[in-house]
Amino acid sequence: MTLEFRGKDSYTGSDTAVAPIIGGPFTLVNSENQIVNEQDFLGNWVLLYFGYTSSPDIGPDQVRIMAKVIDTLEAKKNLKVLPVFVTIDPQRDTPAQLRAYLKEFDPRIVGLGGPVSAVRQMAQEYRVYFKKVEEEGDDYLVESSHSMYLIDPKMKVVRCFGVEYNAEQLSKEILKELKKHQVNA
Amino acid sequence: MSLEAYASAKRDEIHTDVLLQARQACYKARDAFYSCLEKHSDKKPTEIGSVGLLYPTECKPSREDYVKNCRVSWVKHFDRQYCKTKRTQRLLDDKETRRGV
Numbered sequence: 001m002t003l004e005f006r007g008k009d010s011y012t013g014s015d016t017a018v019a020p021i022i023g024g025p026f027t028l029v030n031s032e033n034q035i036v037n038e039q040d041f042l043g044n045w046v047l048l049y050f051g052y053t054s055s056p057d058i059g060p061d062q063v064r065i066m067a068k069v070i071d072t073l074e075a076k077k078n079l080k081v082l083p084v085f086v087t088i089d090p091q092r093d094t095p096a097q098l099r100a101y102l103k104e105f106d107p108r109i110v111g112l113g114g115p116v117s118a119v120r121q122m123a124q125e126y127r128v129y130f131k132k133v134e135e136e137g138d139d140y141l142v143e144s145s146h147s148m149y150l151i152d153p154k155m156k157v158v159r160c161f162g163v164e165y166n167a168e169q170l171s172k173e174i175l176k177e178l179k180k181h182q183v184n185a
Numbered sequence: 186m187s188l189e190a191y192a193s194a195k196r197d198e199i200h201t202d203v204l205l206q207a208r209q210a211c212y213k214a215r216d217a218f219y220s221c222l223e224k225h226s227d228k229k230p231t232e233i234g235s236v237g238l239l240y241p242t243e244c245k246p247s248r249e250d251y252v253k254n255c256r257v258s259w260v261k262h263f264d265r266q267y268c269k270t271k272r273t274q275r276l277l278d279d280k281e282t283r284r285g286v
Contacts, residue, residue: 033192054203056211056259094196104205115186134258141258 023149023157024125028086028118031099031111038155045081045178046151050128052089052142053101058163060105062146067106068167069174079178081150083109088130089142090119126157150174152181202256211255215263218244218251222267238264 027037049066051059066083073079085102087093090113093101098111113119123130130144148170150159158177161170201207221244230239232248235257240248252260 027188029188029192035188035192054200054256054258056256056262060208092200094198095192096197097199100199100201100204114188115191117186118188134261136257139256139258141262 020127021157022125022127022160023151023155024122026118026122026125028112028114028122029095031095031102031113033095036110036112041082041084041151042155043153045079045153045174046084046149046155047081047174048084048086048126048149048151049146050086050088050123050126050130050144051146052087053093053097054089054141056141058146062148062163063102063105063109065165065167065170066148067109069171070106070108072167072171073174077175079175081174081178085109085111086119086122087111087113088119088123088128088144090114090116092138150177207254211251211259214247214251214254215260218247219267221247234264235261236265236268238268 025038027035030036047066047069049062051062053059063085066085070081070083073081083106085098087098093111093113095111095113098113102109102111126149128144128147130142132140133143134141146163148161148165149157150161150173152158158181159173161173165173218240222240225241225243228241228243230241232240232242232245234240234248255263
């Protein structure tokens, strides 16, 4: 017996695999002390990173990669992707702290924080795990996955990138997604 | 705490010890210390750092400089990473004597 697939929707393997829906609405405070929610990002491609300013090494590396990617896409392809940094250490990463830290990498990076409950809610929606470790009073590290999320103009999470991607590879992959989106639009 | 209360609260204090200049000073001191360890790897390590890292007295000055320039949690993080790398290196290099282990 042979199976025939009729109709315009053909099975294309991994492209049509149903992935878990991550992401969702959020309301946080940016580095200018303004309240921001996901509606403010609609219409933009967003590169989102959950990190913290007290990260000894991985954090600064990832933010540097993020800044380089944004630059590459804008300079070489004239594509605007909005870089967003959400802190998973809201107690220490106040709006002022985020502003001081992020401007050293790229003034375009949007920093978001807020009360612990608000950050925790967003992290939960994005399935981001984070945990305080090595705690000695106010000095601690935050363990997390350090992943970057590519989000489309409808605020839908399209890709998730781990730390194994360098700036060049990340730019290439993001470009692929943007082109795919143009084709499907 | 409500978002409005959070946004309006004045919190201007900045932790400058994690900003660029401080990070670079920390990395420099850290690398100087680890170079010292490599340089004096033949000496007996009698001093103890964090997370069980041992080092010779020849590296005490660079250790002090490293600890002065980096947060305690960062020192522990880098020391742990260093120990792990050393352990892996030892396992890879020690092919002959560790057969069957």
